[in-house]
Amino acid sequence: MPTTSSTASTSATAQIISTLGAGSGINTSQLAEQLAAAQFATRLDLLTAKNEKLTAQISSASNLKSLMSTLSSSIGSLIRTGDLAVTPSIANASVASVTKGTATGSGSYSLEVTSLANAQKLLTPAYPASTSTVGSGTLTLRFGTVSGSSFTADTAQAAVDITIASGATLADVASAINASNSGVSAYVANGTSGAQLVLKGKEGATSGFVIEATETVGNEGLANLAWTPATNLTRLKTTATDAAYNIDGVGYTSTSNTVNDAVAGVNLKLTGTNVGAPTTITFSDPSGNISTAVTDLVDALNEVAAQLNTATDKTAGDLNNDPGARALRTALITLAGTKVMPNAADGEPSTLGDLGLKVERNGTFTMDADRLAKTLKDSPQAAGAMWTTGVFGVYATVDKIARAASSTSEGASLGSSITRYTALQKTVTEKSTSLSEKQEDMRQRLVSRFAVMDTRVSGSQSTLSFLKAQIDAWNSSDN
Incomplete structure (x- = not known):
């Protein structure tokens, strides 16, 4: 110079x-x-x-930061396709739909659904129109189990009072019930009998309900909407019931047709029954896709390493004494040994090294194909569990490095270096202008x-x- x-x-x-x-x-x-x-x-x-x-220096640091951010987002996008995860499937899709649960599943399970969960469905007496007035007072919903003509209250569920104002119509009552957050929904059906309220509760045997009415003196009529199974069973169209199913011959019940983690790693949505004809739930083997993903990861990391080596070259590197570049190098050279699955069971893969990632002395990356093959053979489901967008795993680890590199609140980061260089450049420009x-x-x-x-x-x-x-x-x- x-x-x-x-x-x-x-x-x-x-x-x-x-x-x-x-x-x-x-x-x-x-x-x-x-x-x-x-x-x-x-x-x-x-x-x-x-x-x-x-x-x-700004250009070099920005390129490295951008490479890490792109790598992180690419891994996230790859994981979200589902190709790297252990995913469940069911042989008879008419019985239930299956999605991945919070755990990682393996093996196979039999499923027999004997009954589905139902919600109570109730009709009110017919009115000439939805605009017909119904009187005023208070409607009270009480919850419990309806069995035949009897009702057993569930003391764990509080009753819900709904105020019906003077002059309210049948449509107004439906709106008031929907606004009560009671779990019961209502609408006016204009059928051949006239205008009737259709009330639906939640699934599960204890989600049945009765309706009590307290009328305003002088403005009676609300009692017409009251109901208990002892008074008129013809208005009860569906009784609230639990789902019942067997997994590997073990019986279970559920208040909902949505069943989470009854089988490890599976969320079930029961849709039909198959009494006497159990179906099978199995899990995919993502080994081939994981092998491809690790190869792509090695290539991407080598692209970052190549630019980092050039930028930190002791004689000609733009970032040869930059703390942010040094911090990124430290994070990368320790990547293979970083425990990305801290909750992994003994003997299961927990580091990127277990997936075959190796770091050479010059900071570049290679893949140990034999080690990856052994991991995929011994623990294919556990290897698949490492590819998740959760708080642990390959994505979370790389994303943490990318976020640290982009941070402007940490002293040793590319983001902080860019901020510092930009401020210095502004000062230099101001001095040049002044001179x-x-x-x-x-x-x-x-x-x-x-x-x-x-x-x-x-x-x-x-x-x-x-x-x-x-x-x-x-x-x-x-x-």
Whole structure:
């Protein structure tokens, strides 16, 4: 960088000497510009070189940060396709739909559904129209089990009171029930019998309900909507019941048709019965896709490592003494041994090294195919569990490194380095602008001074020419 400054300064000085030695008069405007440039050339050249270096540092740090962010998001996108996860499937899809649960499943299970969970469905007496008034007072919903003509209250569930204002219509009652957050929904059905309320509760035997009415004196009629199984069973269209099913011959019940983790790693949505004809739940083997994913991961990490090695080269690297780059290198060279599954059982894979990732002495990555093959053979489901978007696993580990590199709140991060370099560049730019303004101010002052000098020199030359002419005339007369 000093060589550039010296060259610029020498060039400006040479131009001044050339102008002064022209012998045919002085170009004062050009001279002022050259003198001002010579005064500030060295400092401006140094600032220009500093600005160019900072630009290169910002670019290099930004590229590395972007590579890590892209790698993290790519792993997340790959995982979300589901190709790397152990996923359940069911032989008879009419009995239940299956999705991956919170755990990782393995093996196979038989499922027999003997009955589905139902919600209570109740009709009210018919009215001429949804706008018919129903009286006023309070409707009370009490919850429990309906069995035949009897009702057994569930004391764990609080009763819900619903206020019905004077002048309320059947449609208003439906709105009030829906707004009560009781778990019971209602709507007005305009069928052949007239306008009737249809009330639906939640699934499960204890989610049955009865309706009590307390009427406003003088505005009766609300009692028409009251109901218990002892009064009129014809209005009860569906009774609330539990689901019943067997897994590997063991009986279970559920208040809902949605059953989570009854089988490890499976969420079930029961949709039909298959009494006497059990179906089978099995799990996929993602070994082939995991092997491909590890290969792609090694390639992506090597792309980061190559740029990092170039950026931190001791002689020519833009980030050869950057703390953020050093922090990223440390995170990468320890990646293979990092425990990405801290809750893994003994003998199950827990590090990227278990998936075959190796870090060489020069910071590049290779894949140990034999170790990966052994892991996939011994623990295919556990290997699949490492590829998740949860708080543990390959994605969480790489994402943590990417976030740390992008952070601006940590001292040793690429994000902090970019912030620091950007602030320094702003300072350098401001100094360059200030020096350029001072150079221009000096040029203008020199132009003004040289203009005065030029006027005086011009006057002196006129006087000298006159005197010379007189002397020549005197010499001629003497001759």
